[in-house]
Amino acid sequence: MPEPGRRKWQCRTCSEIYDEAAGLPEYGIAPGTRFEELPDDWVCPMCGTPKSDFDLVAD
Amino acid sequence: MAPTIPTELIAPAFNPATFGKRGAVHEIFRQLRRDYPLAVAEVPGFDPHWIVTRHADLREITRQDRIFHSSDRSKTLASQLAEQLMRQYTGGAPHIFKTLVHMDEPEHTAYRQVTQPQFMPQALEKLDGRLRETARRHVDRMATLGDRCDFATDVAFPYPLEVILDLIGIPRPDHARMLRLTQWLFSYADPDLCRPGASIADPGEIIETWNIVYNEFKEYYDAVIRDRRACPRDDVASLIANGKVNGCPMDERAMISYYVIASTAGHDTTSATTATAMWVLAEDPELLDKLKANPGLVPGFVEESIRWATPVQQFVRSAAEDYVLRGQQIKQGDLLYLSYVSANRDEEVFDDPYEFRPERAPNRHIGFGYGGHVCLGQHLARREMRAFWEELIPRLQSVEMADEGRMTESEFVCGPKSVPIRFQMN
Secondary structure, eight states, rough: OTTTOOOOETTTTOEEEEEEETTGGTTTTTOOOOGSSSSSTEEEEETTTTTGGEEEEEO | OBOOOOHHHHHGGGGGGGGGSSSHHHHHHHHHHHHHHHEEEOOSSOOOOOOOOOHHHHHHHHHHHHEESSSSSOOOOOOHHHHHHHHHHHOSSSOSSOOGGGGGGEEEEHHHHHHHGSHHHHHHHTHHHHHHHHHHHHHHHHHHTTTTTHIIIITTHHHHHHHHHHHOOOOGGGGGHHHHHHHHHHHTTOOOTTTTTTTOOTTTTTHHHEEEEEHHHHHHHHHHHHHHHOOOOOHHHHHHHTTTETTEOOHHHHHHHHHHHHHHHHHHHHHHHHHHHHHHHHHHHHHHHHHOOOOHHHHHHHHHEEEEEOBOOEEEESSSSSSEEETEOOTTTTTEEHHHHHHHHHHTTTTTTSSTTOSSSSOOTTTTGGGGGGTTTHHHHHHHHHHHHHGGGGEEEEEESSOOOEEEOOOSSSOOEEEEEEEEEE
């Protein structure tokens, strides 16, 4: 079950999903890290797309 | 002045035959990363190319499609004669195929959006049951082959071929024809896989073959386009046939090429990766034990096999403006050969890059590319490989090489053409 209040964001270029509940521990981003808490210069780890080109995934 | 790579070091990397010897290819690029990480190759018959070997440099280039173009010159390594023939066959275009790979913005994104929704994880989730059934059927079939098979031709080629061609909507009796055309296209210089009658020694053969392949695909897909326009179905062929780009029908060469890339690159790279992974397993009995003991390692095994195989050896970009890269002055119009096989063995990014480690996390390989041109089918490829190995590994009791494996002789898309194994499974 997804953690309440945690959302998913999707890269417009490669469709990779950033799941706030899971974080990206292998990249040093702890589970539970909100998308807004990622640094402004964070880019998609799979394709390098800027953070600004991620969209909130509808439930 | 730009550093120049000694011709005797770089020229073999321009020769398809070299890629039949995997160790030789890795040795060339290991030396280049050490001594000429970004330098110019001046190989007779070819325009000068910057050879880009470092992972960071490939990522820097491929994140900047506005500066490093895909459509102005050949997207893959091509001799001066090959470029001349492409323009001759197409009435002036620098490519025989006009796929997503060969486009720049904004055209690239407009074309990509025609099929992108079909390849997003949300859409693929709905196909998981079908994918699992296909994987299981191919594993079942492998079990009927006795205790020996050529894993490349018996399993690794047919499985991804069926997955993508079913999605496109190609009838099963036509799958063998699609495989044959794929092999002609990507292995135009391999004596076992090339087009019958091909003159491998002829420097114009690549374009001769590509032009024939284009026309064969056009003949086949013209009928599919007519059919899907008259009666659209729930398949990728219908999406392309009825796809609009900025509200207009697609350019004809772009539409045929869309089908070509889906029905060639959509399986050949996955086949190469799957065959490579089995080759690794067959040479490392402890790896099979590890995967059987910890099935959670399968996704890491798949990622590492993508890094290890890196089927797409290279793409070429041209600089649309002056740019400084790694302290070197790239001039507008310069050609840059991006070596993905080198980037995925880069010692600055991967610890012990010549060791196969499914535990790598993160695995920063760029086997699917990087930037705006990152592989559209990457999520499908991962899912189908995971499904396959999750089905096979619990049933595979032992595997070893029964004979020498053999690599395709191709400087563009390259993978094993033969992986003879002796195995036991239940």
